[in-house]
Amino acid sequence: MTSRLVLAIGDLHIPDRAAAIPAKFRKLLAPGKIGQILCLGNLTDKETYDFLRSVAPDLQIVKGEFDVEAANLPLSKVVTHGSLRIGFTHGHTIIPQGDSDSLLIAARQMDVDVLVWGGTHRFEAYELEGKLFVNPGTATGAISSGWWAEGEEPIPSFCLMDVQGSVLVLYVYQLRTDEKGAESVSVEKVTFRKELPAPPITDKAI
Amino acid sequence: MRSLQESRQRWKEFNAYNSKDSLKDDILRKQLTSSPCDGIRSLCWKLFLYLPDFAPPTWSPVLSSSRDVFTTLRAKLLGPLETGNIGIYDGDPDHPIDPLAEGPSNPWSKLRKDEELRREIIQDLERCMPDHDYFRSEKVQKQMLDVLFVYCKLNADMGYRQGMHEIVAPILWVVDNDAVQADFEEILENEKYMLEALDPAYVEHDTFSLFQAVMHSARPWYELGEDSDDIGEKGNSPIVEKSRMIHEDLLMAVDPQLARHLKELEVLPQVFLIRWIRLLFGREFPFDQLLVLWDSLFAEDPDFTLVDYICVAMLLRIRWELLEFDYSMTLTLLLRYPQPKHPNLPATFVSDAIYLRNHLDLSGGAYIISKYSNRTPAPVPMLSPAQSPPTSPSRRGIRSSDSPVRRTMSPIAGQTARTIPSSSGLDRLVNDLAKGVVGRSKGWGLGKPIERLMEELQWNKPFENEK
Structure with missing residues (x-):
C-alpha cells in the first residue's frame, strides 16, 4: 500500500520562465509522502521530470503546449480513486481557456467526477453540476500570457487530493510573500462529496 | 477447510x-x-x-x-x-x-x-x-x-x-x-x-x-543487541549469544571433536543457526515434515529451550560429513541441510534433543551419533595429552587447512579411520584420494577448477549415514 495522497501540479515552465520549484515546496514534497502525481504539463525540462519521479514513482503526466520535447504525451488522462473518476488535462485545448462551460463539457465527455486542469497559472476550485473543478495553479509562480490585473502576479501553488470512498479532501498549498519578502506556505482545505446536492459555487480564487 | x-x-x-x-x-x-x-x-x-x-x-x-x-x-x-x-x-x-x-x-x-x-x-x-x-x-x-x-x-x-x-x-x-x-x-x-x-x-x-x-x-531471537545498529547482527545480540552457547557449551559437551573442528574452520555458528532458530527450522525441512516437528516441539516444550538441543542433534547427525568437509562445503551443508529420509524424519530431532537435554555429556553425544551412523566417535581419552596438548587446536588448525592429505595421518583422523565400518571404507578412500588430487593440483596451478569438481562430486554423494 502506497501513500494515498495524490499530488496535482503543473505549469512549472523550468527553466524558461522560472528557475526552480520554490525551496519551501521542495522541502514539503519529500519522497515517500505522495502516492501518485497528476502532472498537468509545461514542466518543461527533464530535471523537473526526474524530480517529480523521485517524489512519487507513479507519475501520470499530460502534455502542455510547451512540452515540445515530449511529443508522445497524451492531452488528457483519467485515473480512479475510491469511487471517483478524476480527469486531468493541461487545458490549452479547452477554448475559451478556463471557461467553466467549456470545462463542464470536457468533464462530461471524459465522464469524470473531478476535472483537474491548468494553463491559467491561477488556483481555482469550484463545484458545478455535481462535479469538482480544480486548477492547482503554477508550482513555480511562472508568469502567464493570460490577463492579469495591474500589479498582480501568479502565486506559486499546488494541490493535494485525499480520496476516501466518494469524498475528496483537497489541500491547497500556496507560497505567500509578505511585505518584507519573507515566504510562508499556507494550507487550505476544501471538501468535495460526490452525488450530494451541489452547494453554491465556491470560488476560492484569490 | x-x-x-x-x-x-x-x-x-x-x-x-x-x-x-x-x-x-x-x-x-x-x-x-x-x-x-x-x-x-x-x-x-x-x-x-x-x-x-x-x-x-x-x-x-x-x-x-x-x-x-x-x-x-x-x-x-x-x-x-x-x-x-x-x-x-x-x-x-x-x-x-x-x-x-x-x-x-x-x-x-x-x-x-x-x-x-x-x-x-x-x-x-x-x-x-x-x-x-x-x-x-x-x-x-x-x-x-x-x-x-x-x-x-x-x-x-x-x-x-x-x-x-x-x-x-x-x-x-x-x-x-x-x-x-x-x-x-x-x-x-x-x-x-x-x-x-x-x-x-x-x-x-x-x-x-x-x-x-x-x-x-x-521474541529474543529477533532482538538486536544493545550496542548494535539496525544493519547487522553485531554486538551481543541474544541470538548471537545463543549461537555461541550452542556451539561452545552444548556441542562442546557432547561432541568436542566436532565443536573444535567447526572452530578451527572458523565457521561462525550464527551464520547458520540464526536461520535455523529464527524460522524454527522452517527452511531446513519440507513443509509437511516441519509441521510434525512443530507438533513435537510445541507439545514437549512451549518455551522452546529444546530448540538449542535440536540444533545440536542436527549437527550430530551430519557430524561425519562435517568433520571431513572444508569451510565452503561445511557452510553449504549447513545451509542446505540434507533432507531427512524415512524413518529419521525431522521430528526425530526432538526426541534426540530430549535425550541430549538429559544426557549432556560425551556418552550422550556418542549414543546419538552411533544411533544414526552405526559409528561411534573416537573416544576423547584417546587424545592423550602427549599426542594432543591443550594448545593443539591452533596447531591442528594450521595443518588441516594447509594440507588435507596430511590430516588423515594426524592421530585423531587415524583414530576415526579405524572405527569406520567396511561399508563406508571405500567411500572414505575415494574422499581421501580426492583430497590428494586437490592438494597436488594446487601445485600444478589447477587448484580451483579441480577443487570445484571435487566439491561437486562430494556434494552429489548421498548421505549414506542417514540410512
Missing part, C-alpha cells in the same frame, strides 16, 4: 486422550509414523500453546477472550487505516492539518509510518513460501499482513523483523486448513467444543493468538 465428516473421526481419536501429557507422549512416540495431530493440528497447537487445560469445556472462555482481544486490537490499530478515519479531518477547519508537515504528532506522519511498515511486510510476504500456491492468494497474504501488522504495532520497540513472516505462514495454513465448516443441526453433543476451537470465522484471530504464543518464546 475440512468437512465435519473428516474432522469427526479425528475428534473421536482425540477424545481417547485424557490429558495434555497423554497426547504429548503419543506424539513423541508416534513421530516415526504419523502424528496424532494430523487433521486436528490447529486444536492441538492451541492446546499446547495457550489453552491452559485439556478439558474441552474449559476452552470456550479462553478462545473467546483471545478472539475478542484480537478483534479489539485489530479495530484499534488497523481500523483507522482501513476506514481512513485517523483523525486527519478533525480540528479547526480554517487551520487544516497539513498532510505534508513533518513531526511525530501529525496523524499523517503516523499514517505514513504505518503504511511504510505494511509495505515492508508485504515485500517479504510476496516472496514467502514461493512453492506453495496457498500463500500466493491475495486473501491469505492480507491475513498474514494484518496479523503481523498488529503484532508489530504491539511490539513497536522491536517492530517487524524478517523471518516472522515464515513463522506466521505455517500457523495460518494449519489454522485455515483445519477449520471445520458444519451445520449446527447435525453435530453431536461434545463436538461443539471442537467446532468452537476450529471455527472458520476466527482463522485470523486464532493465527494471531498462536503466533503471539510462539513469539512469546521466540
Whole structure:
C-alpha cells in the first residue's frame, strides 16, 4: 500500500520562465509522502521530470503546449480513486481557456467526477453540476500570457487530493510573500462529496 | 477447510486422550509414523500453546477472550487505516492539518509510518513460501499482513523483523486448513467444543493468538543487541549469544571433536543457526515434515529451550560429513541441510534433543551419533595429552587447512579411520584420494577448477549415514 495522497501540479515552465520549484515546496514534497502525481504539463525540462519521479514513482503526466520535447504525451488522462473518476488535462485545448462551460463539457465527455486542469497559472476550485473543478495553479509562480490585473502576479501553488470512498479532501498549498519578502506556505482545505446536492459555487480564487 | 465428516473421526481419536501429557507422549512416540495431530493440528497447537487445560469445556472462555482481544486490537490499530478515519479531518477547519508537515504528532506522519511498515511486510510476504500456491492468494497474504501488522504495532520497540513472516505462514495454513465448516443441526453433543476451537470465522484471530504464543518464546531471537545498529547482527545480540552457547557449551559437551573442528574452520555458528532458530527450522525441512516437528516441539516444550538441543542433534547427525568437509562445503551443508529420509524424519530431532537435554555429556553425544551412523566417535581419552596438548587446536588448525592429505595421518583422523565400518571404507578412500588430487593440483596451478569438481562430486554423494 502506497501513500494515498495524490499530488496535482503543473505549469512549472523550468527553466524558461522560472528557475526552480520554490525551496519551501521542495522541502514539503519529500519522497515517500505522495502516492501518485497528476502532472498537468509545461514542466518543461527533464530535471523537473526526474524530480517529480523521485517524489512519487507513479507519475501520470499530460502534455502542455510547451512540452515540445515530449511529443508522445497524451492531452488528457483519467485515473480512479475510491469511487471517483478524476480527469486531468493541461487545458490549452479547452477554448475559451478556463471557461467553466467549456470545462463542464470536457468533464462530461471524459465522464469524470473531478476535472483537474491548468494553463491559467491561477488556483481555482469550484463545484458545478455535481462535479469538482480544480486548477492547482503554477508550482513555480511562472508568469502567464493570460490577463492579469495591474500589479498582480501568479502565486506559486499546488494541490493535494485525499480520496476516501466518494469524498475528496483537497489541500491547497500556496507560497505567500509578505511585505518584507519573507515566504510562508499556507494550507487550505476544501471538501468535495460526490452525488450530494451541489452547494453554491465556491470560488476560492484569490 | 475440512468437512465435519473428516474432522469427526479425528475428534473421536482425540477424545481417547485424557490429558495434555497423554497426547504429548503419543506424539513423541508416534513421530516415526504419523502424528496424532494430523487433521486436528490447529486444536492441538492451541492446546499446547495457550489453552491452559485439556478439558474441552474449559476452552470456550479462553478462545473467546483471545478472539475478542484480537478483534479489539485489530479495530484499534488497523481500523483507522482501513476506514481512513485517523483523525486527519478533525480540528479547526480554517487551520487544516497539513498532510505534508513533518513531526511525530501529525496523524499523517503516523499514517505514513504505518503504511511504510505494511509495505515492508508485504515485500517479504510476496516472496514467502514461493512453492506453495496457498500463500500466493491475495486473501491469505492480507491475513498474514494484518496479523503481523498488529503484532508489530504491539511490539513497536522491536517492530517487524524478517523471518516472522515464515513463522506466521505455517500457523495460518494449519489454522485455515483445519477449520471445520458444519451445520449446527447435525453435530453431536461434545463436538461443539471442537467446532468452537476450529471455527472458520476466527482463522485470523486464532493465527494471531498462536503466533503471539510462539513469539512469546521466540521474541529474543529477533532482538538486536544493545550496542548494535539496525544493519547487522553485531554486538551481543541474544541470538548471537545463543549461537555461541550452542556451539561452545552444548556441542562442546557432547561432541568436542566436532565443536573444535567447526572452530578451527572458523565457521561462525550464527551464520547458520540464526536461520535455523529464527524460522524454527522452517527452511531446513519440507513443509509437511516441519509441521510434525512443530507438533513435537510445541507439545514437549512451549518455551522452546529444546530448540538449542535440536540444533545440536542436527549437527550430530551430519557430524561425519562435517568433520571431513572444508569451510565452503561445511557452510553449504549447513545451509542446505540434507533432507531427512524415512524413518529419521525431522521430528526425530526432538526426541534426540530430549535425550541430549538429559544426557549432556560425551556418552550422550556418542549414543546419538552411533544411533544414526552405526559409528561411534573416537573416544576423547584417546587424545592423550602427549599426542594432543591443550594448545593443539591452533596447531591442528594450521595443518588441516594447509594440507588435507596430511590430516588423515594426524592421530585423531587415524583414530576415526579405524572405527569406520567396511561399508563406508571405500567411500572414505575415494574422499581421501580426492583430497590428494586437490592438494597436488594446487601445485600444478589447477587448484580451483579441480577443487570445484571435487566439491561437486562430494556434494552429489548421498548421505549414506542417514540410512
